[in-house]
Amino acid sequence: MTDFTWTRAQFHLPMGMIYLDGNSLGPLPKAAPARIEAMLRHEWGEQLITGWNASGWMAQPRAIGDRIARLIGAEPGHVVMGDTLSIKVYQALAAALKLRPDRRVVLSDSGNFPSDLYMAQGLVKLLGQDYRLRVVKPTEVAEAIDENVAVTLLTEVDYRTGRRHDMAALTALAHEKGALTVWDLAHSAGALPVDVSGADADFAVGCTYKYLNGGPGAPAFIYVAPRHADLAEPALAGWLGHAKPFDFDRDYTPGAGIERMRVGTPPVVQMTLLETALDIFDRVDMAEVRKQSVRLCEQFIGLVEESCPQLRLFSPRDPAQRGSQVSFRAENGYAIMQALIAEGVIGDFRAPDVMRFGFCPLYIRETDVEEAVGILARILRGALWDRPEFLRRKAVT
């Protein structure tokens, strides 16, 4: 049984703030500052170069990978940490394309996060030879998968709408047409139960600073299905992915399985920070997180529709087709969001008019949802958003 009172107590939540933006950057685990201070003083400070073995820094990317594996339904030993999500997208996509050398099309959709599309654009441009990226609407992906598609590159949960793809169904369809799949789990890992193995996914990648609370700049992860793990050719052939890095051979020989997806020196401090968050996740049942997340989202939608008729639901109404976030559209969405933030309710805004709210049961309660909607309704009733300070346009990150 996941104890949500316990999980909530593990996070630092600023006084007076209702944080509905854990889908952008999750809050700080309370244990992190002391752990990092100890790591700096005792590991780096005292052990220096010997820390790579003595403190297990070298083993972290795989050890943490195994903890992520449980959360995404991956086989143990088939997830490794490192780099950023964009780099992991590139690695997965390049490897997948080489496994389908007779095909030239990468298929993605307009609901994908732009960086995934950009990385794909950069890769197909570099490869030349008629490689191309085809981008269709999310609803058109299924019919667009044909015998020309080498790889589908899809994000399970849409960063704006929260719309969730059916990973198993689309993967089955892709395989039927001879294509491989790369799944981006940025808005899935830690938010809902994922089953990459059960869905028969070929590659999966994700970040750990959103729902997984690894902190700003936390490392990414990559999963390669066991059937491809020893065949995937690493385009980013770094020394820590070498079969014997410390032999300092002049020629690259890929390491066994997922090892070859390691590239350069891992970000040890960010990895250690992530470990403090995973200490919490180790005691969490993702099925229960999902159940509670659906409850919070449904509560939010119900209350908003009841008390804020100006807002129009932008997320799918069916919880089964949604991730752990809810978006509403409003003509003055930007100003309304600024007013909300000024009142301590943190969500975020995506142009032109989307207000996005993330719900993480690990630290968000039903009373928080109630209070947040109360504030939102008050802002709308009193037209509080219509003050000059909220209408001033500035960059939102």
Next chain:
Amino acid sequence: MTDFTWTRAQFHLPMGMIYLDGNSLGPLPKAAPARIEAMLRHEWGEQLITGWNASGWMAQPRAIGDRIARLIGAEPGHVVMGDTLSIKVYQALAAALKLRPDRRVVLSDSGNFPSDLYMAQGLVKLLGQDYRLRVVKPTEVAEAIDENVAVTLLTEVDYRTGRRHDMAALTALAHEKGALTVWDLAHSAGALPVDVSGADADFAVGCTYKYLNGGPGAPAFIYVAPRHADLAEPALAGWLGHAKPFDFDRDYTPGAGIERMRVGTPPVVQMTLLETALDIFDRVDMAEVRKQSVRLCEQFIGLVEESCPQLRLFSPRDPAQRGSQVSFRAENGYAIMQALIAEGVIGDFRAPDVMRFGFCPLYIRETDVEEAVGILARILRGALWDRPEFLRRKAVT
């Protein structure tokens, strides 16, 4: 005037240890633990998502880049931080190759760090179309630069021998033959004055966990010469390298100049850690560091040759042709190094028989050199290395 007593006082040096391995992982700046604790509690903890602007996280890669720029003789605004050195090698090499589309050869040498060679191998394999990596001996680089070479990929200072290439001369030679240059400054930046602009280098990359004391997994940097900055095509086309990342366009448009070399979310905690080290470097004159480093290396060589006749100098004898490290060969090098480490003198070992010592004047004094050689001589005289515990073979990182 660089005050080496002051700089030494800024680092945590373990009691009883003489650390001659700052060329692998530099020691901890004393200010780092408190700074990171504050960053975690007040920036991440309290500001959460707003920290990207409020605490300048988004600006860090360029702001830190400018501080690195001073150390490597780069024009301000032309260095950016992020990822790992291997990734930056790949970025630079891919961009350089696209600037010489009619050529197919990447020229490197056997003194280059293996990861650079591996990344190049991965890239040319991915590109196909007759792209290839040619590896010659360090002494044969000059004559191997011909009209087929698209790019030279060289590390200025050899990680094993400390041998230093003449960056300006080889760059001039490359340009004469129509080739571009990618310089790896892993063992140069923070160790000796570098002048990428004066040498007319096209691209330069480096890491910050060695001489620059950024900690395990510290971010890398990349320099692109102003004349290429707006022409270089980013193979790793990430959203933070986009001209307008927060417009969330579907198509990639490279950012202006060095901005396009950004990829994904920067490792904010590792960046902040590096800042505490650069606070020290900001008060350091690299010409004086170099002078003192040469003095320490000369002292070490002189004392070792006087008192340890079993060891053979593996580094160039001429200081002008050397970085800030000295290597000696010895038949029982591995066991001798283990005995040294057990006595608190930390160097490292590279197969088959190379003992490597780094000298960082920021925290290593002449008395340390004297004491280290005294211990080394005692070990060799007493054949202390010949004990079973030192002959046991184990992995050295």
